[in-house]
Amino acid sequence: MSAMRHLVAALRNPASTATLRGDQWSALISVARGEMLLATLGHRLAGAALPSRVAALFAAECAYARQMQRHALWEVEMARRALTQIGVPVILLKGSAYAAAGLSAAAGRHIGDLDILVPRDRLTDVEAALIDAGWDWVKNDPYDQAYYRQWMHELPPLIHGARDRMIDVHHNLLPLTARHHIDAAALIDRAQPVADGVLTLDPIDRLIHCAAHMLADGDLAGGLRNLWDFHCLTGDAAALDGAWQAQLLARAQGFGLTHSVRRALRLSAALYGDGAVLRLTDRLFIRRLLARDAMGRPSHPLTQLGFYTRSHGLRMPPAMLARHLWRKWRMARTKI
Helix, strand or coil, rough: CCCHHHHHHHHCHHHHHCCCCCCHHHHHHHHHHHHHHHHHHHHHHCEEECCCHHHHHHHHHHHHHHHHHHHHHHHHHHHCCCCCCCCEEEEEEEEHHHHHHHCCCHCCCCCCCEECCCCHHHHHHHHHHHHHHCEEECCCCHHHHHHHHHCCCEEECCCEEECEEEEECCCCCCCCCCCCCCCCHHHCCCCEECCCCEEECCCHHHHHHHHHHCCCCCCCCCCHHCCCCCCCCHHHHHHHHHHHHHHHEEEEEEEECCHHHHHHHHHHHHHCCCCCCCHHHHHHHHHHCCCECCCCCCHHCCCCCCCCHHHHHHHCCHHHHHHHHHHHHHHHHHHH
């Protein structure tokens, strides 16, 4: 069994690690680190009989993940203070949302940037409030600034000068040029409070976002962690409402994301659940998700290139994509 298969098996069933020896542990740790799942794996293996050095590593990683989450939640508070001044609540996305809501996906999860969703008609106010509170642009190139503002689903990324923390301000879940168009106002209307001035998407919409981010936008880099998020979110949704899957599929249909959500359900069941009947194309997605060797290095370069190309095709029409890539290539050439 490959190291990535061992990782999937360990997340699904921690008892599967009982037979691992020497080099297998090294490989498992390497791929888990590469997928940013090391602390998650450590959380899953809590209480298991582990080699002493492995147990110590997992304990340190879990402690670090908890520290990262504390910093992330403090950044949420800083954003809340800045946006409260203009009457805009902070709607959290991704890792910070999971941590703030106490969801199972937060256990051991590393959190980097703060991702928030705001109404598009308040972007100018939000931008000014954040800059006034100490954030500044990461990308100052005029082309990048114009590209984000005209076509993307978020402002250009901002970083805080004192805390060195990034914030991504979204006004939608997918680029404006993407094949699918999501009504962000419908997401905002159903957002649920987790603290004063802080909200998250509702449980069904969290699943919609997770599936869209993983399968309708990106190239599946970090996809194994994103799929674990999705798997955990399905468990949280099921605990709240036994009819969650029907609600999810109905919501996905309304957003034009049925294909992505159904694939996410199949992949989640195949890798982390009790199995699923897979389509031929699903196996290509699994190949991409498991594209890492025993040293933790990316593997299957042609598969990765194919999904990288696919991600750009999903993001913008061919003519626009060609112009964008040509412009970025020329910009890169001028910096050499």
